[in-house]
Amino acid sequence: MIELQHLEKRYGDTWAVRDLSLVFPEGELTALLGPSGCGKTTTLRMINRLTEPSGGRVLLGGRDTRDFRPEDLRRGIGYVIQQIGLFPHLTVAQNVATVPDLLGWDRRRTARRVDELLALVGLDPPVYRAKRPGELSGGQAQRVGVARALAADPPVLLMDEPFGALDPLARDRLQEAFRGIQQRLRKTVVLVTHDIDEALRLGDRVALMRGGTLAQFGTPDDLIHRPASLFVRQFLGEDAALRQLAGRAAAEFVRPGDGAGLPTVEGTLDARSALGVMLREGSDALAVTQDGVPLGVLRWEALQTQEAQV
Numbered sequence: 001m002i003e004l005q006h007l008e009k010r011y012g013d014t015w016a017v018r019d020l021s022l023v024f025p026e027g028e029l030t031a032l033l034g035p036s037g038c039g040k041t042t043t044l045r046m047i048n049r050l051t052e053p054s055g056g057r058v059l060l061g062g063r064d065t066r067d068f069r070p071e072d073l074r075r076g077i078g079y080v081i082q083q084i085g086l087f088p089h090l091t092v093a094q095n096v097a098t099v100p101d102l103l104g105w106d107r108r109r110t111a112r113r114v115d116e117l118l119a120l121v122g123l124d125p126p127v128y129r130a131k132r133p134g135e136l137s138g139g140q141a142q143r144v145g146v147a148r149a150l151a152a153d154p155p156v157l158l159m160d161e162p163f164g165a166l167d168p169l170a171r172d173r174l175q176e177a178f179r180g181i182q183q184r185l186r187k188t189v190v191l192v193t194h195d196i197d198e199a200l201r202l203g204d205r206v207a208l209m210r211g212g213t214l215a216q217f218g219t220p221d222d223l224i225h226r227p228a229s230l231f232v233r234q235f236l237g238e239d240a241a242l243r244q245l246a247g248r249a250a251a252e253f254v255r256p257g258d259g260a261g262l263p264t265v266e267g268t269l270d271a272r273s274a275l276g277v278m279l280r281e282g283s284d285a286l287a288v289t290q291d292g293v294p295l296g297v298l299r300w301e302a303l304q305t306q307e308a309q310v
């Protein structure tokens with residue numbers, strides 16, 4: 001668990017972060033969302049002390065982070081940034097092994113860990129182990145960055161716009177991959193993003209910031225259906241419910257039923273696209289299958305109730 005208590009950062013007359021108190025729950029992913037310049041990155045960097053607070057404190061597992069030496073603190077916290085900063089002269093395996101090497105793990109344990117992590121992030125170890133960063137696509141490099149951050153199995157992972165530099169398709173894929181990884185590993189993750197879809201899709205919780213302070217902290221559902229202010233409502237936009245559908249699979253809305261004769265979609269299709277199929281086909285219900293096996297029927301109302309609550 002990470003706890004921010006009255007955290008502040010001032011640069012001259014500018015408050016980057018102002019009296020920010022917040023608890024990032026253990027094992028959950030919290031998206032730190034907000035407009036440009038609202039203090040997201042500063043907040044994240046105060047957690048691993050890349051930026052020192054001007055006031056207030058950060059507790060990690062109940063301990064004040066000032067009680068740690070900054071190097072020790074950072075070794076225990078995974079950190080992924082947009083321009084991932086892999087070492088270009090090292091291989092993928094050596095890049096992933098950076099922290100285990102620093103911690104003095106023996107070579108066999110490190111090699112096993114590297115392969116395990118490459119597989120976890122969807123890179124075939126024999127193919128990628130010996131490559132250099134220059135031989136990777138942006139998405140592959142970002143995967144290596146995630147593997148590197150997870151290498152020493154830190155309980156906490158800080159991510160600053162980790163998917164920001166990728167094209168939409170690669171971003172989509174990596175978000176999905178990361179969602180799967182997080183469901184398995186249950187790290188305490190703080191993910192900085194200005195992308196509303198990403199926050200709603202990946203966040204168990206969302207901390208929406210404005211001008212260095214907290215506008216609202218809650219589940220994606222809370223922010224969409226129970227916005228705390230006009231700012232929150234406007235920031236998420238009128239189509240917030242549609243955005244949320246984009247992050248959920250059609251299969252989640254399926255009810256038992258016979259879909260014979262209805263247009264058919266796969267259950268893994270996102271619910272927003274399924275809605276698009278209904279509109280295109282002029283049908284208020286779809287048959288949903290999983291790998292060709294019927295799952296049931298997706299009805300317009302099931303999606304509508306989601307929206308009606310906005």
Ligand SMILES: Nc1ncnc2c1ncn2[C@@H]1O[C@H](COP(=O)(O)OP(=O)(O)OP(=O)(O)O)[C@@H](O)[C@H]1O
Pocket residue numbers: 011014015016017034035036037038039040041042043194
């Ligand atoms: N080193 C610095 N010196 C002076 N001002 C800074 C410094 N770092 C950040 N700021 C200011 O603090 C405020 C918050 O910056 P921060 O980078 O945390 O915002 P952000 O929400 O992460 O923005 P973005 O989404 O654009 O990256 C901004 O007004 C910024 O100009």
